[in-house]
Amino acid sequence: MQMADAGVPADPGKRDGRTTRTERLRHWREAWETSVPGRSVARALEIQITDRMMALAAQAFLALMPLVIVVAAAAPNAVSDGLVDAMRKKVGLGNGTTTRNVQTIASSAAETGVTVLGFLLVLLSATSFSRALQRVYERSWRLSPGGLRSAWRPLAWIVGMVTYFVLIGLTFRVTHGGGPLTVVRMALASAGSIALWWWTPFVLLSGRVRWRALLPTALATAAGTLVLGVVSAEYVPRLLSSNERRYGTIGVAFAIESWLVVLFAVVLAATVLGAVLVDTRGRLGLWARGSTDPGGWRRTPARRRVTAPDATDPDATGPDAADQESADQESADQDGPDPGAADPDPNRGPADRRAGGPHG
Template sequence: MSEPPPGRMARLKQRSAEVAEFLRVLPEQVPMIGRALHQLLHVRLLDCATRLAAQSFLSALPALFVLAVFAPSSIRDGVVHSLRHELGLQGQAGESVQQLLQTGKDQETGFGVVGALVTLLSATALSRAVQRVCERCWELPKSGTRMAAWRWLVLLLVWLVVLVFQAPLRNGFGLGGWLGIPLTFLAACALWWWTQHLLLARRVRWLPLLPGSLLCGVAVIGLGLAARIYLPRAMTRSVQQFGSYGVVFTSLSWLIVLFAGLTLAIAMGRVIAEEPQIAHWLGGRTEPGVWGGPRF
């Protein structure tokens, strides 16, 4: 291949230098962009998302199965419906989940209440992981175990209940997506608004948490619509290639994407909340706080 003419190479180098200089001074000209870049580097998005996905798969899903085993058949059917909808479980994958829950129901007496309590307590690992993400996004020190322990269990139970009703909510309780999408958005915003306030132990006021909660609602809606298109085909293809292990691979990958979007929403929510004009409207104080940013 022939090399570009010297004049063209010089123009390309000049253009590259201009772009690099623009990117270098952009955070100084637009402080919000600089804070956003700093926030992304500090939060370590992929690391947090992977940890949350692993904890939800290894601890929260077993707790969900335990809830379905001891709950009435209507709740169990709601669990299956929600899992099928949220993770794209169709055909063989959906039948495997149905069979797993039915097998657990048949062995309920052998499992015992003690086993169920141990499973639920172990599942609070997900709550602890979410708390660490929220604290990292807001650059807060860790809460004491005595202060946070009851919050972990309450969060887990509320999340499990919300998941049971997630599929009917997305369908607008039978009325269609025109109602389901707004309801899902409002429910997601309310859930993540309350989740942040609960796990941060009231160290950040309600209003500064609102931008991140709204972004979480947008992430839930956007990723939910993408899941309807991507997950069923990907899950079917994985099951055909890897059998039951395909459900694990695809589900875990999708959970990483989901939690990456939610972590990004919480992190950017803090950046927006700390904009001087927005911080004034939200009632926050704009002087630097103990943790390197405005303290609310």
């Protein structure tokens, strides 16, 4: 009797319940891993987003902020005042001692002059930040480093950022005031932010990602930074004032560093989200890359193309194909007619063919 009982399960219902829960958990895990949020979290952990945003914040504070001060010092007064106003709006600087110190530093540098050597040193030091940002973009999109051919791109991005700073300064200076000018300033700031974060990954990724595939990244980054700017304008001034009263300028530096950490957390999260969207097999992925091919977001720069362009690829056709066709036609005209080709006029006689003219 005991031997018969040993072959029967103690409680089949419990075993079936455990199996059902295990299968359900497995189903939920697979659904999470294949979803856009789950893949975004996995990609963020893959690029070590926490370490990257801390490193970018530190390099931006040490390399990019001095560049802003140098640009403010070298630019005309209208641009300089606009830059300080933009920093006050975006970073949350108020009218305290720190803001006056920034204005004093810019004014002193403008009076003494910025030497070419000093500007070049600040510019080259700022490229350390752009190179770090380039590595983050490459890892987010799972692309190999650009190599020596792309060594100029971090410097080109810094030059573009200087131009962006100048344009922002002019925008804030010209649209200074309330009423309709506030709407114009917000519209111009939004358009400039989208253009900046659309152009940035294209340059730093060496043109290996199509413009359309980068649009979700640009929209997500611009939206995140604009929302952060609105929140910063409300919260950060109180934090800066409190730190300035307690710790002085060093407290303000710590507050700005914390704000930069949050800023690059938003930038990296938007970058990861945009990179994951283009790989999605669904409507979102189809819209993001504009192709049914999962790898359709890739773009091969023109100088790296070694094979003939595909006729079905609209981006692969261009002046090169037309030039090649023209060269082939010229070569055929110089070599003369093909002796093995059929005569278009079968009524012509041998003498006419030798003469090259029509009979009669």
